[in-house]
Amino acid sequence: MRRQRSTKIVATLGPSSATVEQIRTLFAAGADVFRLNFSHGAHEDHAERVKILRALEEETGRPISIMMDLQGPKLRVGTFAEGKVALHAGRRFRLDLDKAAGDDNRVCLPHPEIFKAIQPGDALLLDDGKIRLKVMACDDKSADTEVIAGGVLSDRKGVNVPNAVLDLSPLTDKDRRDLQFGLDQGVDWVALSFVQRPEDIAEARKLIAGRATIIAKLEKPSAIQHLAEIIEMTDAVMVARGDLGVEMAPEDVPSLQKQIVRACRMAGKPVIVATQMLESMISAPAPTRAEASDVATAVYDGADAVMLSAESAAGQYPTESVAMMNRIIERVERDSLYRTILDAVHGTPDATGQDAITAAARQVAETISAAAIVTYTTSGSTTLRASRERPPVPILCLTSKIETARRLVMAWGVHTVKTRDARTFADMVQSAQGIVVKEGFGRKDDKIVVTAGVPFGTPGATNVLRIARV
Known part of the structure; x- marks a missing residue:
């Protein structure tokens, strides 16, 4: 199954999307990443949803990404004598x-x-x-x-408390128990709530120990003061606009969203725009025009993913919400202005061989009208570099590691395929030619641009570019 868009959709699972059929329908409607919200639900509920998703992955032959979203500390007043x-x-x-x-x-x-x-x-x-x-x-x-x-x-x-940095770990005892459970279940992404400073991510990374990748949820104004350091420390970022909107003036949130998306794109880190995107579809079969424009704005800005929360978890129209978001994204990406706006933000490659190869791959693909850029990766770094370039052609990610394939589902423009280990670069190119056709990205005689790191298995060693004909 090939998506006809580059921006990804994150759908939250909940009471409205808990059965095998409901989850299968969400996937068919366009959901790429499934979010488990650990503010709600018992471990048994989440385990059942993971089981359903892994079975769906087997059924469809497509890697599916699972995000666990930790609750984080909840600051609350006590009780009143009269309630x-x-x-x-x-x-x-x-x-x-x-x-x-x-x-x-x-x-x-x-x-x-x-x-x-x-x-x-x-x-x-x-x-x-x-x-x-x-x-x-x-x-x-x-x-x-x-x-x-x-x-x-x-x-x-x-x-x-909008104007203060609290001496408070982002991980409560509940979060630690939930995190261990989620890692045992094999989740791909861990969304960390209440991030205030880079040290918060370091604490979580030590506990996760490489078993999943981290999303820093930016929901505190204090985090924005450390934006560059947090982006450097994390694997991805979520713009949690609901909490930001409480602690900041509403008129400040849109420009801040653009700043965060831009900074993440420059750094090559996936960025998700979340909260109230199609809020009215919790109880209505269609969004407001303002909500449609909100989703479109995130797509024009080049966000890697847009997220549904209560719309898909607890609303009356979960499948319709995903389908609507899918249609909005596809329509924006067909707009003649889309590439102009997207290309207006384009970072300068770092002065490294890896970045030079990846930037060249984008330029070559555009010049020769390639059917796709094919990246062969172990850790995912080669593919994330290609995604940062926001090329005008699809990115086909080939990896022998299912964990890498699942995590990279989040990245803009990336279609992941788990494949066998390649013995040589020529073997890998031959494999890529067959997969391009099988996955619906090209036909016989189409050109593809292939990048990889040789020797294989060396993380971050993107050093080869080749043009091949299918």
């Missing part, structure tokens, strides 16, 4: 470590790391930003605040 209170603008409200039930004067905030990080003048956002407090005075155990934007606050609502 909820009304906070009014201009009133004072106290947050402290006292576990006693709260009232309209105070409530427990059982997170000492927040009190250690905040300063007078900082904002605190409650219940997804619906209620806004301003810190007037604080110490290590409490904060006196003024209500700036009031509302009804009920038990255990979330707290956001």
Whole structure:
């Protein structure tokens, strides 16, 4: 099965997409990567979905990528004596470590790391930003605040601290248990929530120990201050616009999204745009025009993937959501302006032989109207370099490692195929010629551009380019 587009679709699985038939239908509609949200569901539920996906992989002969999304730390207020209170603008409200039930004067905030990080003048956002407090005075155990934007606050609502870096690991005890479970199940990607600084990724990488690749979810403004270092440390990035939109002004999020996508493209790291992309399709069979434009914008910007959350996990129209996203992407990529906009952002290759070969492969493929660029890779680095170039022809990734094939499903323009080990470069070219035809990328006498690293099995050693005729 060959997709007729370069941008990939991530679909979240949930109650609306849990059965064999439902998941098979999502795949047929266009889902490339399947997300397991560990904020919800028991391990048994996720294990069953992994089992279904691996069986579907066998059935279709196509590598399927599985992402586990860790919940991360959840900062919440305590409980109220009457379950909820009304906070009014201009009133004072106290947050402290006292576990006693709260009232309209105070409530427990059982997170000492927040009190250690905040300063007078900082904002605190409650219940997804619906209620806004301003810190007037604080110490290590409490904060006196003024209500700036009031509302009804009920038990255990979330707290956001937009202007502070919290001394808090992105991995809770629950996350560590979930991570071990996911790695045992053989997930391909681990999405790390609450990333604030590069050290957070280093901590997760030590635990993962090469068994999966890491997606840094950018949902905190503090992470943006370390954007270059985080991109360097991670394997991929997710623009988590929902949480960013709570902690930042809404008008700042679109330009920030473009900055992140651009930075990831320059670095050759896959980037996913996520959250509320087709939100109205949770309960309606068609998106708003604004939502269609939102998906299109991410595609024009050159994002590797766009993601569905509740639309496919818990909505009434999961298959229709995937199909709609598929149609939007295909339509954008047919637009005569698409290549002009996409090519406006193009990084300068690093001064290495590997980057020089990959940049040349794109130019050669364009000049000779090649049917495809074929990359032979073990670690995936050769293929990711080709994807960074955003060539005007498909990228066919051949690898003998199923783990690499699954992970590279995420990358822009890449069609992965697990193949046997090649003994020589000539053997590999001959194999590529046959696979190009079998997978529907070319016909007899078409030209292909082949890149690889010789000797085979040396990660990152892209050093050969050849033009071949099918």
